[in-house]
Amino acid sequence: xxxxxxxxxxxxxxxxxxxxxxxxxxxxxxxxxTIFRYHAISSCIFSAAALLPGLVRADARLLIAGLGLVxxxxxxxxxxxxxxxxxxIGYSIAILAEVERLGVATAEELVRxxxxxxxxxxxxxxxxxxxLGLIRLESGRYxxxxxxxxxxxxxxxxRWLANYSDTG
Numbered sequence: 001x002x003x004x005x006x007x008x009x010x011x012x013x014x015x016x017x018x019x020x021x022x023x024x025x026x027x028x029x030x031x032x033x034t035i036f037r038y039h040a041i042s043s044c045i046f047s048a049a050a051l052l053p054g055l056v057r058a059d060a061r062l063l064i065a066g067l068g069l070v071x072x073x074x075x076x077x078x079x080x081x082x083x084x085x086x087x088x089i090g091y092s093i094a095i096l097a098e099v100e101r102l103g104v105a106t107a108e109e110l111v112r113x114x115x116x117x118x119x120x121x122x123x124x125x126x127x128x129x130x131x132l133g134l135i136r137l138e139s140g141r142y143x144x145x146x147x148x149x150x151x152x153x154x155x156x157x158x159r160w161l162a163n164y165s166d167t168g
Contacts, residue, residue, distance in 0.1 A: 001065050008050060008069045012076055019080075027092055032127065035084055039077040048074045 028034045047070045049074050054063030129135045134148035
């Protein structure tokens, strides 16, 4: 079982090192979808490798160890994705950068200059949702597709289960 743990830790170390040494410099890795796919594919491969020994040998201890390692990868990926998301420029960081650039700025100047960021983010999100087949543009208005309605329903269910009412 020790070899399984060592292999898992080595895999995760190589995964994060590959990102920091090489992948983060690639233009495609500046996009949320690419980062997500990098972790989703890794998770599938890692899960199969971690669970296979316990399944093949019908060994409950190895299977439990494999499940623990799958959860370890999940924690790693969630943490990585959250930190990556936070590191992307947000309004607060953009405001600080703009004030530093201008030296002094009025609220009106900041709203005008930062509206471009908001519009670009909105356009990017709409393009991503459309590319995923969740929305479609008809007569200048966006509509949910069948897949989009399913996803929206699932999100609504999660919000209801979490008693989450403020979407900010």
